Amino acid sequence: MVATRIAGMTPMPDLFAVAADALNALTGQEARLYEPLLAALPVDGASVSTFGDILAAETISASDAQSFRLDELQFDLGEGPCWDALQTAAPVLEPDIRKRPNRTWPAFSEAILADDLGAVFAFPLILGPLRIGAIDLYTNRPYRLSSQSVQQISSLATVVSRLVLSRAIRLSHTEIENETDSATRQKFSRREIHQATGMVLAQLRIPAADALLVMQGHAFAAGRSMAEIAAEIIDRRLSFAVIESQIEGSHD
Amino acid sequence: MIDGTREDRLIDTFATLADTLVADYDVVDLLQTLVESCTDLFDIAAAGILLADADGELEVVASTSEASRLVEVMQLSARAGPCVECFVTGAVVSLTDVEESPPAWQRFRDSAREQGFAAVFAIPLRLRETTIGALNLLSNVPGALRQQDVRASQALADVATIGILQERTLRESMSVREQLTNALTSRVVIEQAKGVLAHSRGVSMEEAFTLLRTYARANRLLLSSVAQGLVEQTLVI
Structure with a gap:
């Protein structure tokens, strides 16, 4: 279904719609998330990683050794574009990273001096109040992304955020569902989970499915059961707010 | 005997339900109207309808109060109590005194007692050989339902079944399972x-x-x- 839409005179926005579909089709095969990104974007390498407050630092998907190395370097050094992107909740764009290094990452800038790199871009993975990770992209030659591309990659990042968070929750499924007081309790609490989902989707103005993911992500991070989280939301002891983008991370 | 005013109310209820069924209607709203009618018609304090989901687990789909405690007592009844017995046997279950619950129903009994329910009646929602759920009537005083009330409540449960299964048939053909899921x-x-x-x-x-x-x-x-x-x-x- 995807191939037919790529062929021929498909206009640019459709290319991104195709990429979004292709990303969604990779549920359960998240190691391949780089494939649609690489196909749709004017870059030479792409990676998806998790780090930050709730998920362990891990490269989920990398197109090549260079992409993997960029992630690993940043994890090891604790600095670099992906950290800034997640911190500021905004893309970090470095069109010519070796000739015009970013002074806020001295160790990272030095570490990549010998690498064959032109531009480096990092897009945050954020869902509602949850900081999940980043997409890192690189090119071999200096390159400047158009503002339209930045916008489109940001929407792809939202798709990737859902997939990556779902993956983490899926992998920890036994832990989360471990609340089983009894099946009845689950049935009963499910009603409260639906109510809490409604409250969260109204707080964050996001779709119901995303609100549920946010609650699951929060439960996962806090090591609590969904029933407990739902009860706290309904009792108004817990509420969520969207992370606002702080600064433009571009370095032009 | 059902006295005059109650007979009138019963007729009103069926007229309202029948009116609803011939128009475009919402199944949850219909079931809500139905459980509320039950508290008007019978000497009971609360009522609810539970339907079986795809796994055969019963879930509250309408109740006279949204209070979580009432929902909980009905869910417990659906786990080990009169509701699930009614669902499994397809027959009316009359628990005229909650204190006489068998030991296996202890959690249900405790919760019912805590809520002040003394008697519970479960009426099956039946379609031919299949039971799709149950109507639950909860009373604050022990004792059996009157015979006329049992018949009336079974008739209401049948209307609920028709309402659930008929909702979509005018528009699209769906299996019983799909209609329940809906x-x-x-x-x-x-x-x-x-x-x-x-x-x-x-x-x-x-x-x-x-x-x-x-x-x-x-x-x-x-x-x-x-x-x-x-x-x-x-x-x-």
Whole structure:
């Protein structure tokens, strides 16, 4: 279904719609998330990683050794574009990273001096109040992304955020569902989970499915059961707010 | 005997339900009307309808109060209590004294006692050989339902069954299973919509449900459409 839409005179926005579909089709095969990104974007390498407050630092998907190395370097050094992107909740764009290094990452800038790199871009993975990770992209030659591309990659990042968070929750499924007081309790609490989902989707103005993911992500991070989280939301002891983008991370 | 006024009310109830069934209607709203009628018609304190989901687990789809304690006692009854027995046997179960519950029903008994329920009656929602759920009547005083009330409540349960299974048949052909799933799914969206209103209007879940239903009626909209609009954030009330 995807191939037919790529062929021929498909206009640019459709290319991104195709990429979004292709990303969604990779549920359960998240190691391949780089494939649609690489196909749709004017870059030479792409990676998806998790780090930050709730998920362990891990490269989920990398197109090549260079992409993997960029992630690993940043994890090891604790600095670099992906950290800034997640911190500021905004893309970090470095069109010519070796000739015009970013002074806020001295160790990272030095570490990549010998690498064959032109531009480096990092897009945050954020869902509602949850900081999940980043997409890192690189090119071999200096390159400047158009503002339209930045916008489109940001929407792809939202798709990737859902997939990556779902993956983490899926992998920890036994832990989360471990609340089983009894099946009845689950049935009963499910009603409260639906109510809490409604409250969260109204707080964050996001779709119901995303609100549920946010609650699951929060439960996962806090090591609590969904029933407990739902009860706290309904009792108004817990509420969520969207992370606002702080600064433009571009370095032009 | 059903006295005159009660007979009138019974006729009114069936007339209302029949009117609903010939028009475009919302299954959760219909079931809600039905359980509320039960408290008017019979000497009971609360009523609820539970339907079996795809796994055969019973879930509350309508109840006279949205209070979580009432929902809980009915869910416990559906786990080990009169409700599940009724569902499994397809026959009316009369627990005329909650204190005489068998030991296996202890959690249900404790919860019922805590809520002040002394007697519980479960009436099957039957379609030919299949039982799709149960109507639960909860009374504050011990004792059996009157024979006429048992017949009337079975008739109401049958109307509920027809309502659930008929809802979509005019528009599309769906299996019994799909229709049940549909009723339960629309309950999920209603719960989510209650959450939306609880947040946006700063009200309790019970008040949120009343708001939802009042708005749907005043605007002649289906309860589920209003709920859907709230959840998709295309409607603000």
